[in-house]
Amino acid sequence: MPQDSTPQTSDLHVASTQSVATPAQLAAKLPASESQLATIAKGRADVEAVLRQDDERLIVIVGPCSIHDERAALEYAERLARLAEQVGDQLLVVMRVYFEKPRTTLGWKGLVYDPNLDGTFDIDAGLHRARKLLLDITDLGLPTATEFLDPIVPQYLADLVSWVAIGARTTESQTHRQMASGLSAAVGFKNRTDGNSQVAVDAMVAARAPQAFLGIDRDGRSCVINTTGNTYGHLVLRGSQAGTNFDATSIAAAQEELRASGSRPLVMVDCSHANSAKDHTRQSLAFRDVVAQRTAGSDGIVGLMLESHLFAGKQPIDGGELRYGVSVTDACIDWNETEILLNEAAEAFAGSRTAEPVSGD
Secondary structure, eight states, rough: OEEEEEEEESSSSOOOOOOOHHHHHHHHHHOOOHHHHHHHHHHHHHHHHHHHSSSEEEEEEEEEESSHHHHHHHHHHHHHHHHHHHHHTEEEEEEEEOOOOOOOOSOOTTTTTTSSSSSOHHHHHHHHHHHHHHHHHTTTTOOOOEESSSSTHHHHHHHGSSSEEEOOTTTOHHHHHHHHHOOSEEEEEEEEEESSHHHHHHHHHHSSOOOOOEEETTTTTEEEHHHHOOOOOOEEEOTTBBOOSSSHHHHHHHHHHHHHTTOOOOOOEEESSGGTOOOGGGHHHHHHHHHHHHTTTTEEEEEEEEEEEEBBOOOOOOSSSOTTOOBSSOOBBOHHHHHHHHHHHHHHHHHHHSHHHHHHH
């Protein structure tokens, strides 16, 4: 008998497929309580109020570069929740809880994809562990922030976060602009790694418009998603291959690009990444400079980002037994420095408000 000569045209490079829980199934297994939902909603409303400039506080997105150990992340969250309450009159503190990491070539892609840090890619477990941690942090009354890379992941986690980032490598992606247009939280778009901020401004314009695109629904079925647009997009300056962009001149130039697009001239500054030349010890330089700009009257600066963990530095995943509370991706500042910086910022804000002239008869 002659062999079947019909050419195969699908799944030529697919080794296998595995089923995972649907978003609805995961949410049913790990539902948010009424108090957790209240924390998430308040966090979103507070961020939006700052972006409308109805709230004079400064948003501070702070936490580990990535989550790889839930126990250490929860200890960090407990400390941050106490600090957030102390500085809450001046700063709106949101914990950075990142489960997806963009890779230039290869590397660990985050807790969602490889929760065991061993290349087994137990994504079903990763989604469960990520959702559980968000619920545990929210239980502390602390709002959370994350970056979404895969457009399916928000169906599993987006209901639990109060702020979302679109990163430097994906801000130009139509897929991510469409996704952002349907997210329920405010979205910060980072400038491209080459320093181009106009790309992020364009992303904001696209995301605030209604979009229609293919995705999945809560039951995991393919569907057309129609959005109303997200009006709370804003620009995040993270530096570039050419250097930093947290100085007053760079911020003013970015604000002009925003005005030209019809967007609010509001800027958040990421003190890590290229704004610290990937040297965690330099994050404080950017942080203090931007706080000084804001307290001097640059009210278009609405937020700051810091990469921070219990202990400073970073460590390789394949370097043997992991040290507790130390990042496995970008190097972070430690808790002590984090506490000092946030208290300094709160004191500076309180002082600048006290120094404002008071009108009288």
